[in-house]
Amino acid sequence: MSGIHSTPKPKIRSLFAFIQARTGSTRFPKKVIRSIPPNSDKTILDHIHSRVLKILPNSRIVYLIPEGDSELGSFLEKKGMNHFPGPLEDVRLRYILASEKFKADAILRLTGDNPFYDTTHLDLLIQTFIGSDSDLAYFKGLPLGTGGEVFRTSALLNLSESQQEERHKEHVSIHIKEDPNFYKITAIPSLLTKEEGSRLSNFRLTVDTPEDFETISDLLSQKSFESIGNFNTKEFLEWENGSPSLFQKNLDVPQVRFNLPSPNQTIKGKIGVLVAPAKEFGSGHFSRTSLLYSFLPYRGWEPEWLSSFPKDGEYDILLIDYRDIEIPISYQKTKVLLLDHFGEDKKSYDFWDLLPHAQNDPNFDWEQILIPPNLISSATSEEKSPHKEYEIFCYAGNLGKEESENLDRFLIQNSSRKRIRIGGTPPKNQEIEYFPRLSRVQYLQTLRSSEKFLGYFGQSVFEAMFLKIPSATFSISPIHTELSKILEKYNIPFTDLSGKTDFSLGTKVVGENGYRLLLDRIDQYTA
8 A cells, every 4th residue: 555554643742623714605605603593692603612612622723714804803803712814715725824823733624604513523533533543534424514524734734736726725635535545544433323324314504505594593593502502413313303394494405525535444344332321321331432432443443333232243343331231132143342341241251341340359450441532642632731720629420419418518628729519419509619511621621620539439530540630439329339449449538428538649550541452452353
């Protein structure tokens, strides 16, 4: 294979979202700064910005606008949104100049006409790309207007003036996608089931024309901005299933498409991924396994998101992250790998532990804990290190009113200045700063700006330990008490919340190679 496939790629140190926008749209002028729906206080760019802030800090979001577009420049300045002016006709050069100014090693390319970017998929995209050797990556199988692409700046620059044609000036990365033999391109299947993927043609969630604007306005009018701001593809699919007519008004608008070659990916085999539903089992299973799922294509696997057990032989491998579920099929042709499973089926199939527990302590390898890339890499974090704003950061999950109030009394007793609680019910007084939930970026920023961490046994504790934040645990159930007692053996204090407690870094080191080790284990199935 020719080109830079075999050339070692440098580590990505800095990634920015570059969002191209202008007021001089031919088909629909000034659409990006129009109120949508009309008479509201939100523009398309406001909706986009609130979504992208869920995956990147404000300092890493830059709007690339044409030189001379003073109306858009003034709008962005008033909003506190970063912007960079560049050539009107040569958008690719605009990206090149912006990458030089901001020293971006990699770019998440978005456009200013998509108010419903799927932040779940975009977050997975940039996290997995940071540690990869790909030149460009994207999720395939998402509704029009919800996806994006990420690429190395080096690939953007790797086109001489003599090679550049007119289409390359407008379509920034098309020269990369036109040459999959030279560039390493990774297409990641979306986290949709086959049934969900079959309905993608029912959606056009972009604003190119007045018909699009009317459709999106109607959608926004149906929900509060706060609730629809948390909508991603899964939620839109549920909504469309019950109200299909809301999505049909702009489906006839023509869309420009390019006939591009498929990425040159060697497929080792197909992997089905079955994960416990977040509504029943919490978000931890989905968070860790969706990242694993997104890493698999970089290793040459073709993953598919499942909602039920497949037939034997339908996939080469079946990954199950579904706490102690009983497997109803005896798999012979399909190789099964159970993640953090303690049921009887652990005796019949391969397994991989992700956290310490009573059955594997003290032999558990703490390198196997899955630490997400955005905790390890500074490529997507704030450019300045946060100061320690909070004395105690508390994660409370879904605790009820009585338990939350008990936690608050403990936090006040164990701190003399600012403390913050995420989850649980709202506090009775203003001594506790409170958020029912935070985006992943906001969560990590807040955690990094805290001196101590308090939470129940789970992923959050290990992330705090990885960041070298002194920690302590409390219990929300008998099993959590048992698990916390394991951590107590390694000098992470356990408290019953009745008095003062110490916080400690513990005696164990949480490694950063968990995903690599698990992917290596999966690769062994090809041996």
